[in-house]
Amino acid sequence: MHPAFSVILFTVISGAGYGLFLLLVAFHLAGIGPVMSHGELIAHGVAALGMITVGLMLSTGHLANKKNAWRSFMRFKTSWLSREAVFAVLFYPFAAIYGLGVLVQGHEVGPLAAVAGAIAAVLAVVTLFSTGMIYGCLKTIRQWNTALTPANYILLGVATGAVAFAAIASVFGNATAMHAGVAIVLLLIAGVLKGIYYFWISRVTGPTINTATTFNRATVRLLDTGHTAGTFLTDEFGYDAGKNTTDTLKMGVFLLAFGTPILVFAAILSGVPAVVAWLGLVAALVGVIMERWLFFAEARHVVRLYHGDQHT
């Protein structure tokens, strides 16, 4: 698949935003970790909502006909893209009630704001799940059509959110071992899952050029695609990054998205000043952008079989 940068940035940035929001609500309402000051609560909330909003605006960047974007709420019953749009918008009123409660009442929010915050946190995860299912439900792309896809979207969103949460807390001198520990555990789970995913997609399954052309008992080779220049299909699905590039980037993903932030938080646990969490955040975001680019670049649509690929 052709990697569209608007979609890559949208999923990475708003994913981290939803993760940050989830962590904020969990730490605040469930009372995990230290009591947060009024200023710190607001900083977390503004950062989360800002990232989510910027991401959602970027997501319209790949639409060829933006004036009809509002219609994407219309097919909630069948389309995961529609569900993502609905859940993403539904998140806002609940997040706003919670945010207003924090703004007015500080750390000791009333029951209405608390319930709204909890609902918004659930909607954040549901939105991440819907984003993953947009890709996971496509039978045409075996690299996406697996339960690991939505699991990856949720875990990478929450893990990068946890890194951002610790980084922002460090500004207020409030980053504790709890912050670092939660981030390390989430990064480890997300990293292991990503490793399983890369192992999974390296095993070839699914349709071949034989089932695509109906000739199941003979070798089939493409003679001619019937067009001299590129088409919409070759532009959209013909992308090939090459094994060297993808292998190098995979090492980069494990190094930057998981390895560096885990080391940073291990250092914080052993006494290094907590502001280095920002270094972990930059590494994690760059690493996850590489991960998301690979997610698209390695996806091989079955229409490629008609253009000469023996398998996807």
Place this chain on the structure above:
Amino acid sequence: MRLGLVIDMDTCVGCHACAVACKQWNTSGTTGPLTDYRPYGEDPSGVWFNRIRHYEVGDYPNNKTVNIPMSCMHCEHADCVNVCPTGASYKRPEDGIVLVDQDKCMGCNYCAWACPYGARELDREDGVMKKCTLCVDRIYDEQLPPEERQPACVITCPAHARFFGDFDDDASEVSRLIRERGGVKQMPELGYKPVNTYLPPRITRSIPTDDVRANTLITSVKDWVNKMVAR
């Protein structure tokens, strides 16, 4: 009613006349124009509802060239319709034709991702998705004589390799052909249940190759001279 095409891979000669007739009819049809990009440039491209690809099946000497024209299969389980977030893509309950409402499409490409057969192409100029309409603006047109109420690709095919009809009607020509010739579907394992069906090449005697002349010194020199002269 379940309308669709039967395409005979035995008689298709791969001339692309169906694609040209399709382009000619549909560019001024309900979902036209079928925009061309750089039509007189070095790398002309554009929107087509029908594409023909050419394959070699089998190994020499038991090999054969097979031409496979492909357009929308008007699938019974059309995932392109299910994934569409706007409701622009729809499948008509009365005849099973899959269409795109050009006024509702937001050009997100999601339906093209969901289609395994490459039937949908984005028109970059109009910003909307376009696809085969099974010539819906032709097959129901009572101004046309009955024999012309067929898709443009079917009427134009010089090899008579394309057939249009109702797959729900056991007595129709398409149903009969599928029965008699053992019609096959592309990628049935994905479960889209495509309506369009392909007729496999007939089994014919293999062409003897034992009379092909063996290489001698004289023929080798002749071949070499011919190669040099041609260049």
